[in-house]
């Protein structure tokens with residue numbers, strides 16, 4: 361049989377594992393891997409910075425329900441992708457990072473771009489590995505995909521020294537482990553499920569919190585069946601949005617604080633009681649609340665709040681068990697009781713409070729009216745990538761999601777700089793969907809050059825940049841004397857021209873009408889476009905009672 365080199369072998373193994381696309385930045389020693397991947401029929405998307413490749417790979421994982429892959433060169437190329445590894449770790453998303461590294465022969469002689477890459481990746485990874493011989497590659501890639509995907513998902517790093525990538529091996533001497541099967545959906549012990557259902561029946565003020573674990577578990581059908589059969593109020597986390605459509609009558613997002621503070625039983629479905637949910641602590645949570653917690657990771661059960669009933673396993677499987685029991689002996693949350701009435705009144709109050717900002721003709725615009733213009737034209741299956749503190753936070757309450765895994769944002773780590781990679785991945789995985797990348801100008805600054813990738817690959821992403829000229833706020837003009845405020849950028853920046861530089865369409869808008877026209881033209885064009893929305897440098901969020909990063 362013929363000989364094969366390490367690069368071709370890596371590509372062949374990725375193909376065997378069902379990898380459909382590879383994001384990366386080529387150079388020494390990994391260009392051969394990208395070329396070989398293309399020969400295998402894997403789509404190669406070259407990004408401008410390794411961080412975007414890493415973010416795109418994990419978004420591919422989330423959107424496909426598989427393991428996405430990123431490729432970097434050695435040394436600084438690999439370390440550029442570490443934030444992406446950290447983000448995948450924090451969000452419990454699988455991904456495989458393949459990092460080229462200096463020749464083993466020169467690793468201790470000052471080799472080109474030598475770096476402790478394994479050590480750098482290790483804190484954020486479920487597993488890191490380096491093949492000792494080219495023959496080890498099939499096993500390591502299979503184990504990498506398996507480890508990233510099975511159990512609680514997370515990132516894996518495989519280090520690929522240049523001399524292993526270039527080494528030749530007789531194909532006849534190799535064994536291939538074959539593709540990793542999708543994870544088995546573990547059910548919970550029936551007696552614990554019965555206890556959970558019994559506990560639910562005893563609640564007067566139940567609340568179902570749906571997290572992105574439910575989206576990852578593909579549990580939307582089961583969640584809907586529980587919700588529709590019990591009428592339980594539903595509060596999605598930011599990326600849990602869409603598992604139950606935002607316009608479903610059981611959704612109480614507008615009454616979030618009221619719901620958390622008053623619920624006497626929380627069904628926590630694929631979400632963690634971390635900062636996003638205020639650690640499950642007072643004053644945001646009712647100190648008497650009981651919890652039915654469902655999570656793939658048993659070590660998560662009881663974290664911050666003891667679980668009244670903890671169900672470990674796959675959410676889709678466990679919810680199906682609960683549905684079966686509830687169908688045998690139905691139970692409904694009292695639709696005419698004080699709990700539902702209180703929630704409905706709070707939802708109505710919040711919506712009324714929001715209304716003037718949503719229809720305001722004020723120029724310069726604030727956040728709400730332009731978001732409302734976007735909401736009006738988004739199809740129900742649009743993928744909304746959103747990033748930037750205020751732009752993202754406010755967009756959550758204005759832009760609706762109707763399908764699971766249709767919102768990708770700064771997530772569990774509050775990461776800035778991931779959205780462009782997420783948008784690229786969304787357009788690659790779902791070419792049939794409208795993809796918007798809604799970003800604040802601060803967020804866009806982290807990785808804005810990646811719009812070139814979208815133009816080059818003809819990915820019809822609509823980037824929408826809300827420009828207030830700073831972090832949190834900006835200034836209309838820079839002061840002539842004295843130090844510049846620490847949070848401001850160049851006022852009046854024309855980010856749309858960056859898009860035009862690469863042949864995409866650029867739009868600049870100062871009024872709601874201009875934005876409405878720009879959205880229509882951008883969507884109709886089928887091309888990559890960037891809409892720069894100038895908002896007031898001092899535009900504000902609605903006042904909040906509590907800061908969102910603490911329990912206080």
Ligand code: ADP
Pocket residue numbers: 450451452512513570571572573574576577597598599600629630631632633634636654655656657660673674675676771772
């Ligand atoms: P959110 O940010 O939406 O609150 P988190 O990332 O904090 O969500 O939590 C998601 C949780 O879902 C994690 O604890 C993870 O272990 C869990 N999870 C992931 N996949 C599954 C699954 N298939 N079944 C059950 N739980 C899951």
